[in-house]
Amino acid sequence: MNKFLFVLCLILLFSFNTVNAQNFSTHQVKKGETIEQIASRYYVTVSDIYALNPDAKEELKPNTVLIIPVSKSKKPKITLVKELQGFKKHKTRRKETLYSLAKKYDISEEDIKKYNKFLYADPLRKGDKLQIPIFKITEEIEEVELTKTYIVQPKEGKWRIAYRFGISVRELEELNPEMGEVLQDGQEILVPNIDDDKEQEVDEKYSYYKVLPKEGFYRLKLKLGLEQTEIEALNPGLAESGLKVGMILKIPFSDTFSIEESNKINLSDSIVDFNTKRIAIMLPFRLNRVDFNTADDTKKSIIKDRYLNASLDFYSGVLLAIDSLKTLGVSVKVDVYDTKNEVGEVSKIIDDNDFETVDVVIGPLTSNTFEKAASKLRRYNVPIVSPIGTNVKLYDNVFQSKPSNDRLKSTLVNYIKADTLTSNIIIISDSKHTNVSNDLKREFNYAKQVHSRKNKKSGEDEFFVTKQDIEDALKPGKNIVFLETKNEGFVSNATSILASLIKEEDKSTNTDALEITLVTANMNNAFTADGVSNEHLSKLQFHYAATSKSYNEADDNVFVNRYRRLYKTTPNSAAVKGFDLTMDVILRIVTSEDLFMSVNNAPLTEYIENKFAYKKKLFGGYYNDSVYLVKYQDLTIVEVKQ
Template sequence: MVKKIFILSALIGFLGLSAQKTHTVAPKETPYGISKQYGITIDELYQLNPSKKEGGLKIGDVITVSKSGSQPKTSTPKATPVSAVTNNGKTGFITLQPKQTIYGITKQYKISEADLRKLNPDLDSHTKIGDKIILPLENIEKYAGSTPTAVVQTTTTTTTTEKPAEVKTVTKTETASPDKGLYVVQAKDNYYKISRQFNLTQKQLFALNPGLESAGLKPGEAIRVSGSDSVASSSNSIKVEDNSQSTTTSAPVTKTVSSQNTASNVTYTATSTFTEDDFVTYTVQSGDTMFSIMNRFNVTLDQLISLNPNLSDGLKAGMTLKIKKQDPMYSKKSGDVLSVVLMLPFGFDANDAKYRTLSMDFLTGAKLAAERNAKTGQKLDIKVVDAGNETTFKNSLSQINPDNTDLIVGPFFKSSVLEVLKFVNDKKIPVVAPFANSEDLFDYSNLIIIETENSVYSDRIVKEVSQVYKDQKIYIVADNSKANANAIKAGLEKSLSKANVIIVNSSNEIQLENNMMTGQSVPVIAVLADDDETAGSAFASKVIALGKQTEGVKAFSMFYNPSFEKNVDDLSKASLVYLMDRKINYDGDFEKEILADYKAKYCKSPSKYAVIGFDVMNDMLTRENKKGEIFKQIGKSQTQLATKFEFVKAKPNGAYINNGYRVVRLMQ
């Protein structure tokens, strides 16, 4: 009987021991962290492991964490009231590191201590290294820097749902091997953007993803950006967990993606064409400007933007920028390398985005032209400079080295062009003004003016009207300044001594008169001298109406208007003649090639200012020789994508001005 009792007692003791849950201590684990993990207090942990209260924990120790054999708590955590500290409801946590303090965390992650304690109710002086501190996700993403693993979770509260929680693992790899990785397509991605991000050609991208070209990009779809099956990993990662709080608790379901019949966690791998040795990082400080950063690190605006695309949204304190490393010593380039400075009014330093989109578009066209010429063997060194606005422009001049510059394209504004001309006066560096055109600029022999002078257009209109004049009354629709209208009137009165020329403010003022003998309406000549789009549309409507009342109405316009192409048949009855500084011949082989190259590079058709950027840069580069002697070929007539260039001297020993334009005739 005694033997049976002993056996029964031993069995009960064994069952009691087997019911206990144990945990093996891992590196960096603390009593506080372990107790949190298993839902017990530190006192309860020490009661289960009395020897550890005095001796402490060691890596590899097996400790008891539960008498009942319960698993670590996996029930859905209570929703933390984060609305006061985070806008999107997403939080994450950082792992407390040695020497980190509550004060240090509030400073680094830009959060008040009160808000920090709202997210971490148990935060107190007993917090230990390795503990997890909850923070708003956006603060972690902005300010974590090199802080180790940060886990992100959504803490939105919803009603009962049967849908299990979803877990997505996202790994950002800063220096992944270029022959590894998958990438998940984002909403605004395109072929060009992805190819450039992963240093691929579009052909290589399509080869890695058969069927992608015909199927197109779909947000959320994982595509291959290298030839390896393996996915690059990183020690610094952000794990994203979308946890729906509900009354029904479900086990988390991990989203997977299948690639070549191998399922794996979806991994976003961001690679760069630069290695860690190619660039350094810099955190933007309060008071920093684009200009000061470029000066400090001796980089160009183009280099800065190419490494930091988010700069298109503006410069903000706290941003981490990648800065391309420069050679320690600057040396002037020699030989046959053409050094070009492109000055565009991005307005980053001036916080003026008025011309930023225009500048970005101009830059895309200019870069396409530069790449095209480089393929033919031309050696180029192109530096992009933020010209700011007219108020801050002088600051940008320090970015130009007059001793090592062969051509300056830009700036846009007349006052800025004058400043550049004065700055390079001794060197006589050729300066190209894409838009500025004024008599103030005509005295500079090293200036090339792209915009055709309005007097050239008005002279041509006088010539065209004179050829069809048969005693008709001539109406000229003027803009507010009336400068163009007055020039045309003066020219017509000189050419046609008895002409009856009337300047009006609106197309509605153009009237037909009746012949007193026949009672029929007498045709008139209508001239548009206003480049306003609304005025042009009204002019077209009036000419069409006049043409329906009588035959023989003639119409002329100094400027192009979109309504002209929309009403070709009706305006042809008035034999409309209009002038254009730019027009693309979509049937030309050269034009087709350029448009195709632009679309392949940027996944869209070029805007007006992208076309101008290409035309200006391509025309200038094709006139250059290895010595930078652009003026030797300045007299050659050239037609680019949309613009005709015919340069003449504005005055003896003065600037060159473009007199090229197109005459469009609508014939019945």
């Protein structure tokens, strides 16, 4: 036997042993048989079969041997029914026994005795004339449904249900093609018909991880720091089923690895409190600085004062939200205060007005005035929401609606870590972002760092790199390139070089493909400046994490249309934030006991450009933990599914 055949036999032997060890069976495809028929026969799903037999997706050829996994559904009860058709005569020979005759005619010893009653009293002897019964045997299979109906429980998303019934999210979606992106409390869906005692409960003391494509136990060990035996111990049945794409695994608690899923709640469908709510809006209009002598003077004052500009834009969105809430039957009394962007004015406003009956305060905008308002309102336990700031002290009555920069960075880093196809990571930075570059290097210890060139005489940063600097760091295949800077010229320089280096595979010249995806852990105005080419950013599929996403102007958005009709202009991000935040805050207090309780009742809400998923600090207030991952694609910015 040559070496090739020997190795092949070993592979087949190991494959056979693996199949047996994992309780799989095999099926030889018959002519005309469909994948649906095979799945139905073994009480598994089509995706179960495709997961182990990917070639079957292309073509199901007769005589192909498929590996069939163990069914998770209840097994049907099979009853054998024997119908007597007649008898066959048999004369007993020497050394024949009831056991050998039963085996020869494929019947039981009891069947032989039943139709030869003398054998109950006497032993079988040579020469005995027997009548051997001939049976027609049929199988009666008790019908068992592969699926059963399940009622979605409060706060349950797709991954929780998939984990409960031991399937992947994709399999759950295949069972329920019309289930939608967001599951509603009380919604009826189909799940595998498994025994109740085999259902798995989600334990909040653990984290849960979704298996990615091409991910095996070795990659999981590198990523999660867990041996195969440890993962299998936490996930009963995994040793038999093996890893599958989209499978949900229980792992020790981790802040780094958690499943984010679309469990958004539409609060407008859940309004229970129609009593008038009182809210306060605190914004730095600084009307004391506005020159009202003429219309032109007023316009100039507005243009020059960035605080007044931001306040007016935000407040325009607030007004439209309150008008929208009226159509839902929600009554709101709004107190509007001009903080003048002065700490003393904030203190005076709270001292001179009755805030004990206020349900929630939105604003002020700046950190020092916001902290003063939050600290004074603590005595009344009045919740206060920060519209735009992240550098705020989280008192126990504070809601920080803008996700932190650390949350943005971790979202992007975790997304890249989850990409198992990435072969190379490069970090390009200027001297002002050396610390950021080093932090990223610690996250990706195999990454290469490229620094902007410095003036040889002065040592000052010149904010550029050469083509050779980048080219030396690239590898054939997929490259992720971080660009960390706030310099517009450096962004323009680096992106133009990177875009020019992308190559497609060319077999005629033996050229390997070279893919480049641009990312940044610190999105800022330098990337959107006029000197930066959007074509280059689109070609590089520029990815970044954002606190909000831009609405699509091509969509027939009711809010945008109403805003344009009312204000004769397109709403900017401040106006949209005013609308989204006001809608969310008021809907939360009319669907829950108060804003604090809404954190549990409404884990994730989303509006035009912003989403809100508040979490509470152990000793402190509440912070928005939900961010978007977006990318440039065909000169537009689109959301990336995480």
